[in-house]
Amino acid sequence: MTDPLTPVLTAEWGTDRAWTLDAYREAGGYQALEKALRMQPAAIVDMVKDSGLRGRGGAGFPTGMKWSFIPQDNPKPKYLVVNADESEPGTCKDIPFMMATPHTLIEGAIIAAHAINANQAFIYVRGEVLHVIRRLRAAAREAYAAGYLGQDILGSGVTIDLVIHAGAGAYICGEETALLDSLEGRRGQPRLRPPFPAVEGLYASPTVINNVESIASVPSIIRAGHEWFASMGTEKSKGYVIYSLSGHVKTPGQYEAPLGITLRELIELGGGMREGSELKFWTPGGSSTPLLTAEHLDMPLDYESVGAAGSMLGTRALQVFDQTTSVVRCVLRWTEFYKHESCGKCTPCREGTWWLVQTLQRLDEGQGRPGDIELLVDLCDNILGRSFCALGDGATSPITSAIQHFRDEFEAGMHTPSRELFPPAASTLFADRSLSLSKGLS
Template identity: 75%
Template sequence: MTETQGTLTPVLTANWADDRSWTLSSYAARGGYDALDKALGMSPDEVITMVKDSGLRGRGGAGFPTGMKWSFIPQDNPNPKYLVVNADESEPGTCKDIPLMMASPHTLVEGVIISSYAIRANRAFIYVRGEVLHVVRRLQAAVAEAYAAGHLGTDIHGSGYDLDLVIHAGAGAYICGEETALLDSLEGRRGQPRLRPPFPAVAGLYASPTVINNAESIASVPSIVANGAEWFAGMGTEKSNGFGIFSLSGHVNRPGQYEAPLGITLRQLLELAGGVRVAPTGQARELKFWTPGGSSTPLFTAEHLDVPLDFESVGAAGSMLGTRALQIFDETVCVVRAVLRWTEFYKHESCGKCTPCREGTWWLVQVLTRLEKGQGSPEDLDLLLDQCDNILGRSFCALGDGATSPITSSIKYFRDEYLAHLEQGGCPFDPARSTLFEEAMA
């Protein structure tokens, strides 16, 4: 094992290669549901304190402290409390929750039971994107196994605690990854973000106190309860504790999920992934740009290879850790075309509730399309930045903000490439028009 490989911390992914890892028997053979017994022997407030002390932060992008979110639930509210797991993984490039739920659904189910106990909820929901029917079926099978074994239902493990868990399949809208739009969808309405306040902790699902957490966040809870807060806090960095699943995709030799402490660098991850792909001739290719947290985060370049991948360091470098979706692009890729494709996605997925996003994303696509074809003018770059400025911070939810990130960052780092499209009357990487593509492919 190399020094770099020694930095991996297989916790959530430790059992993925086990025989039939998704079954209850396989999960129990590794001590599955032992953490639930330990949690039920504690008071709910003690579980919340343990998660707080661990430093677990939301793994869905925002990075908000999980235990603190749980403590916001007003226990004097007479309405029922609900736990909702956001497993609507739809961000381009993000692929961590789906393989987690496929390989080890009981990790998530156990996390749901412990988390629901902590916030005193008797009903929980896992909201999964409807397109991944195989994941929905696997979760449903795991929940059925958990009910049969007494891990769900009434008087769980003789503790007197009751919990029902529902698997809900969404209808394929990216906007439902936004927590309040998810709640509207779960209630049977059109998925659109809500005006806040009131916040979900006070008036969430069915106007009752609700905690909404990402699937990876909840799946991390059993290991924290089993091993202790200090164990979890001992990994990662001072302010970004613990481990996370980093999804490497694109132009790498071994794309996949790599579980490591927060604070690892892309240089280290690329070494694990076999480096940037090579040309058919065997010539090495260079990293051109990459996303640290999915397509809605500002782009990074090769100069950011050694930025620690934690919330603070990535933020200080001008981007966001997001969902740790590391999309790798080599020098054969036209950054203008890549940004245009992402922007088309955001235009399509805008729910249309607010004007800045509904109109803004449409106009961004118009200008980017013109530039990509080499039909615009240098002033269009300033027009794009002005449009982004009018969307950023003014849209109803973060979708509009995310749509601007790849545009503003790509102009910052690759303005010359935008201008090259105008100078050459089209994409310089188009093999029908230029030798640049052939040179890069050689």
């Protein structure tokens, strides 16, 4: 097949010491910032709008439009917050990106802050990834020393400061308003909206919150032009993105390609399925998106096509599972995660995820009761759309879609444990290592 990869964000991942300022400038780094500083902020917003860039963090909302919501007549300070709290199971694009080329993100943050007339920007990083926090802070120090941050950037009269903030280590802090509460020093819990962050966000001031990949895409748009960016992808889903391919494939990893590529093409790029594997089900955007099956292999991976199939593109975390995997056990593990990470603020999510886990555990153990499948559906119906934020909705998505596509496995849970139908050893990605470890222990 013709290689459809379009390395832009990942182009320098193989460069020696790519994370340093010298290596980044050799690759054309900060040229976009120099250009942006000669532009009016409104012109930058218009360019990003014209490019068709949509949020890369899950919802796919147009980035330029989000920037334009900031009320410029509001006398309060404006803030830019970059959401680097990558926590969705299966999602693993932002952390390697920030490790490889942190200056791309910093340059994008400076340009975005200038576009919305913000003098202060924050990058909120998941607290556990200390190595990423250290690398970003080192890159920020280099940017300050080179005059790309601070007072009078490159003699333009523009002042922008950047804070790299270590997060609270909670999945809920990936929700933008919970992130703001955490950034302000409070317990991370979602806020009631309205008011929306664009009007009353960080410190009750107008705030833009964007994902790492959204902000990191901005320098290339400014440097190469919005027409170049819009020439990739599909009519309504433009540009390139990083797909995280994991699971039962020979070569899992990050694959940067235009929106609209298919899973079949990505699996081929990843060397195909592992020996003896057949695709059974997969997630298009992490564990909080409805499952899809082999019949969707040739579906374009863009926001519209995936939505029409009843799922969401989300963070483009493509978790691929073969015929050795128990759908019931897989969904149970995800639901246990959501139960643990629920902030407890609202009853549907706090109580609903607990009941979902109890019911799924019975089915996983082959001890299901008559009506358990209907109970799961009913619980999901009472959580969906009634929880305070999207965590509750995300917890229901894999369950309802799994019952839709694999109801027979849930029915088998009435009498047979999933470990007997699908031995875990057959599904593991590290069978040889597990075998050697077990021999060593014995």
